[in-house]
Amino acid sequence: MAKVLAWCVLLFVALARPLPSSKGEMRVYEKRDSAPRNFAASGVTSADHVISLRFGLAQSNFPGLEKALYEVSTPGRPQYGQHLSKAEVEEFIRPSSETVSAVDDWLASHGLTATPLSPAGDWLAVNVTVDQANSILDAQYTNFTHVDTGRQAIRTLSYSLPASLDGHVTFVHPTTAFPRSTVRHDVLYPRSFNTGADQSATNTSSCASAITPACLQAMYNIPSTPATQPTNQLAVTGFVEQYANEADLEVSSLLRNLIMVSGISSTNFTVQTINGGQNPQSQTQAGSEADLDV
Ligand SMILES: *[C@@H]1O[C@H](CO)[C@@H](O)[C@H](O)[C@H]1NC(C)=O
Ligand SMILES: *[C@@H]1O[C@H](CO)[C@@H](O)[C@H](O)[C@H]1NC(C)=O
Ligand SMILES: *[C@@H]1O[C@H](CO)[C@@H](O)[C@H](O)[C@H]1NC(C)=O
Ligand SMILES: *[C@@H]1O[C@H](CO)[C@@H](O)[C@H](O)[C@H]1NC(C)=O
Numbered sequence: 001m002a003k004v005l006a007w008c009v010l011l012f013v014a015l016a017r018p019l020p021s022s023k024g025e026m027r028v029y030e031k032r033d034s035a036p037r038n039f040a041a042s043g044v045t046s047a048d049h050v051i052s053l054r055f056g057l058a059q060s061n062f063p064g065l066e067k068a069l070y071e072v073s074t075p076g077r078p079q080y081g082q083h084l085s086k087a088e089v090e091e092f093i094r095p096s097s098e099t100v101s102a103v104d105d106w107l108a109s110h111g112l113t114a115t116p117l118s119p120a121g122d123w124l125a126v127n128v129t130v131d132q133a134n135s136i137l138d139a140q141y142t143n144f145t146h147v148d149t150g151r152q153a154i155r156t157l158s159y160s161l162p163a164s165l166d167g168h169v170t171f172v173h174p175t176t177a178f179p180r181s182t183v184r185h186d187v188l189y190p191r192s193f194n195t196g197a198d199q200s201a202t203n204t205s206s207c208a209s210a211i212t213p214a215c216l217q218a219m220y221n222i223p224s225t226p227a228t229q230p231t232n233q234l235a236v237t238g239f240v241e242q243y244a245n246e247a248d249l250e251v252s253s254l255l256r257n258l259i260m261v262s263g264i265s266s267t268n269f270t271v272q273t274i275n276g277g278q279n280p281q282s283q284t285q286a287g288s289e290a291d292l293d294v
Helices: 002-016 062-073 086-093 097-108 130-137 213-219 246-251 253-261
Strands: 026-031 039-044 050-057 123-129 142-146 152-155 158-162 169-173
Touching: 026 169, 050 097, 050 130, 062 086, 123 130, 130 158, 158 169
Parallel strands: none
Antiparallel strands: 026 158, 039 142, 050 123, 050 169, 142 152
């Protein structure tokens, strides 16, 4: 009987224990053996330096979002063309309340409060000193310098998260991911392509040696019949210093074909920048990829 009682007491103690505290078991979450070549460690970052730590939270229903996107994008489906609203997308990616509490509780146990960084709350940010970051993440933040550009990056080669965050946090930044060491700007210059049979949308025999707009049109099944819907629009996204260049519209017959088959009458684009984005137009800053990110 005493044994059973002892058991019950033990069980009660176990159940009554607060949920994992700041002392919860830490597990290495990401780790790399060394910085990428071209980055040299230039000293341990001073303890009072403030960094903005960002946390990616598990999205509640990414598979649902993927399915919904296919439904609205696949011709013949009942939902075809019924695009999701921003609010509908946010519902799919909003982290569950368990995820939000797990992360909030852990940060609170360290006296920290994060601020949502994205509309759906799947990104959180908190300003911490390097001392705090090292302590809560079992990290060692170090200054790294890019040997060619002198660009500084404050990173750690490994960090840990408590077991209580398993499945709730997808990643933490800045940690082990370094900035891309070089940004290549491949400038596109106008080139005349041979015209004739090899430019036909179906002749792909030369595509193994040279990619032409005709190759892309054939490989991606871009139709050649113009669409008739005058309200059609194409969006060209620009990320990571890839800028859509107006001059490239003249160069790229693929784009012109796309514009033509989309039924769009304009041969120009309007620029919408968000969050301080830019779209410089100098030829040296034109991105070889940007105009194709349609
Ligand atoms: C580390 O980088 C920060 C931010 O660039 C800078 O303020 C600090 O002086 C650097 N510390 C060392 C040891 O290089
Ligand atoms: C972090 O500090 C910067 C600069 O003071 C501020 O602009 C930003 O809003 C702060 N971020 C958070 C999440 O508190
Ligand atoms: C396809 O293009 C090649 C040249 O790249 C040409 O030799 C060939 O005759 C063309 N085939 C057809 C069916 O037009
Ligand atoms: C496209 O629009 C921009 C500004 O909106 C203008 O500067 C440029 O000249 C236009 N290009 C053409 C080909 O019309």
